[in-house]
Amino acid sequence: MEKKYAVLFTFLALVLLVLGLYFFTDWFSKVTGYFLGESDSEKLAQCLAEKNAEFYYSQLCADCEKQTELFSQSIKHVRLINCGNEKENCPNIQSLPAWYINSTIIYGFKNLTELDSLSGCNVLN
Numbered sequence: 001m002e003k004k005y006a007v008l009f010t011f012l013a014l015v016l017l018v019l020g021l022y023f024f025t026d027w028f029s030k031v032t033g034y035f036l037g038e039s040d041s042e043k044l045a046q047c048l049a050e051k052n053a054e055f056y057y058s059q060l061c062a063d064c065e066k067q068t069e070l071f072s073q074s075i076k077h078v079r080l081i082n083c084g085n086e087k088e089n090c091p092n093i094q095s096l097p098a099w100y101i102n103s104t105i106i107y108g109f110k111n112l113t114e115l116d117s118l119s120g121c122n123v124l125n
Contacts, residue, residue, distance in 0.1 A: 045074035047121035054079045054100040063109040064097040
């Protein structure tokens with residue numbers, strides 16, 4: 001019977017440890033805004049969101065897909081505007097992908113360094 005309690009206690013201790021680490025790291029990340037090497041794309045996407053940047057894309061656009069892959073999950077911070085397959089939802093956009101940053105439309109695929117510079121975020125080293 002004692003062995004049963006020891007196993008149960010060990011299991012509960014491990015569960016509490018894992019949950020504690022999860023909540024601590026979430027708290028730490030929210031408080032500091034930086035946790036164990038927060039990715040460059042995450043920092044840039046958050047800055048772009050603060051600057052109300054918009055990303056115009058189409059699902060048939062190869063460069064648009066390449067741009068979203070560059071940001072990975074971080075793209076969720078940026079306002080995304082799906083222009084449709086024939087740009088029917090974005091009549092004023094000449095080509096895709098396009099960024100609207102600081103009251104300027106910027107066309108074409110941009111790497112993180114270019115976006116950092118164009119936006120004035122300066123979050124990349």
